[in-house]
Amino acid sequence: MSLISSNNPKPLLNVREIYKSYGNRVAVRGVSFELWPGEILAVVGESGSGKSTLLRTLAAQLQPDSGDVFFTSQDDQVLNLHTISEATLRYLSRTEIGFVHQNSEDGLRMDVTAGANVAERLMSLGQRNYAKLRETARMWLEKVEIDPSRIDDTPRQYSGGMRQRLQIARNLVTSPTLMLMDEPTSGLDVSVQAKLLDLLRNLVKQMRLAAIIVTHDLSVARLLSQRMVVMKEGLAVEQGLTDQVLDDPQHPYTQLLVSSMLSS
Amino acid sequence: MNKPIVELIDVDKTFTVHHQNGVVLSVLKHVNLSVSQGECLVLDGPSGMGKSTVLKLIYGNYRASQGQIVLSPPNARAVDITQAPPRTVIELRHHFMGYVSQFLRIIPRVSALEIVAESLIEDQEMNGKDRDQSLDKAKDMLSQLNIPMNLWNLPPATFSGGEQQRINIARHLIKRKPVLLLDEPTASLDKVNTQIVVDLIQQVLHQGTAVIGIFHDPVLAKALATQRLDMTQFREFI
Numbered sequence: 001m002s003l004i005s006s007n008n009p010k011p012l013l014n015v016r017e018i019y020k021s022y023g024n025r026v027a028v029r030g031v032s033f034e035l036w037p038g039e040i041l042a043v044v045g046e047s048g049s050g051k052s053t054l055l056r057t058l059a060a061q062l063q064p065d066s067g068d069v070f071f072t073s074q075d076d077q078v079l080n081l082h083t084i085s086e087a088t089l090r091y092l093s094r095t096e097i098g099f100v101h102q103n104s105e106d107g108l109r110m111d112v113t114a115g116a117n118v119a120e121r122l123m124s125l126g127q128r129n130y131a132k133l134r135e136t137a138r139m140w141l142e143k144v145e146i147d148p149s150r151i152d153d154t155p156r157q158y159s160g161g162m163r164q165r166l167q168i169a170r171n172l173v174t175s176p177t178l179m180l181m182d183e184p185t186s187g188l189d190v191s192v193q194a195k196l197l198d199l200l201r202n203l204v205k206q207m208r209l210a211a212i213i214v215t216h217d218l219s220v221a222r223l224l225s226q227r228m229v230v231m232k233e234g235l236a237v238e239q240g241l242t243d244q245v246l247d248d249p250q251h252p253y254t255q256l257l258v259s260s261m262l263s264s
Numbered sequence: 265m266n267k268p269i270v271e272l273i274d275v276d277k278t279f280t281v282h283h284q285n286g287v288v289l290s291v292l293k294h295v296n297l298s299v300s301q302g303e304c305l306v307l308d309g310p311s312g313m314g315k316s317t318v319l320k321l322i323y324g325n326y327r328a329s330q331g332q333i334v335l336s337p338p339n340a341r342a343v344d345i346t347q348a349p350p351r352t353v354i355e356l357r358h359h360f361m362g363y364v365s366q367f368l369r370i371i372p373r374v375s376a377l378e379i380v381a382e383s384l385i386e387d388q389e390m391n392g393k394d395r396d397q398s399l400d401k402a403k404d405m406l407s408q409l410n411i412p413m414n415l416w417n418l419p420p421a422t423f424s425g426g427e428q429q430r431i432n433i434a435r436h437l438i439k440r441k442p443v444l445l446l447d448e449p450t451a452s453l454d455k456v457n458t459q460i461v462v463d464l465i466q467q468v469l470h471q472g473t474a475v476i477g478i479f480h481d482p483v484l485a486k487a488l489a490t491q492r493l494d495m496t497q498f499r500e501f502i
Contacts, residue, residue, distance in 0.1 A: 036351055195373065198373040226350070227350050240350060243325050244325055244327060247326065248320075248327055250327070252282035252283065255283060
């Protein structure tokens, strides 16, 4: 038995005291946590709690007012995502870090084919062999349970659930180590949501991905994550093991959230 | 004398309910217990005495309010789970302790076979051969536990209570761990299936697993226990 926690000396992501405000309104107030390779962390809270702002800050799409985000790259360098060069950040965002938007239109090119959407990251890395790109795209469509015969359709011709799955395929094609997901299942029918959750569960396991999933749905958090951060008014009011936070909530707000759940 | 593998030292558990004017419920006070390899400790007492709470505290599902819960994995340093960071708890659950709750948590779309094989599959590289071996082992478990073959590839959502309970047992007994926590694992089983489960528990005890269990059936409790603990003594009546 390989005990305990010694084989990964560095966290994949080390988030330190992030503050972010919009004008007078403080959206994130001093959030810190670590994420280890292969871990799924859920960030929960109601809308306006600052969870999406936090996620976009982690992806360096937003610059925090203060605080640091350290990412350990595959070549084992610890990089501060907010001070590295734009070129390096762009490279990481196309390879080692994926981002799934709540609104699929923000994460897809709506007027090019599904195949081109999946292949885009590879092309940006210099792959030019058309037949090979197409084959890879076809394989990824299958993996996310999209009929490969739809490879030449544009996302406009896809349903909401298919678009979300296409977004995921488009990110996973470069085998990232970290996926950031903003409410990936909201706005989907329950049955479609179940399919997407099952798919995510399997993919993160197979690819040993680490992921941060922002959701207001505690049952999504229960199903997918091992750890959880509860946010309220920009503060991380509670964090810990997902089942511990849900079964033995300590903070008044977490207790309120959990008692409002329909069933767990 | 065997070194304990699980030891609770002066453990208290209270719940503070903030939305009921911060009322504090004291569930357990000064719990001391210890279990060693191959022992079966049975927790006795009427419902509401905190029997399940003890199991949840050991598993790290509940946070202790006071005291130490020391787990001593073989060939590794002892860990006080009340102080352990989340990833250590996750690792301990993965390699060191299993917890069979009363109900199976159902995952949409995942078949009985995959649920049972999950802990083995997680341990392996993702090649097809390892996966098939894990699934074969899961099939063995399912047949041992009398689950009809035509159910194996279905998600257990539509199964009977007894079938779900056996799936839950199968998924936790498939991988041998040094500690097994059992919360009424036979509550919805008939006589024949109860006996099968008892035999499986005896088997892991012989292999050296330490068991802490709650059994509603006094005959069963007597058959399995190597020591018993009266839980009413840890209750503080207000």
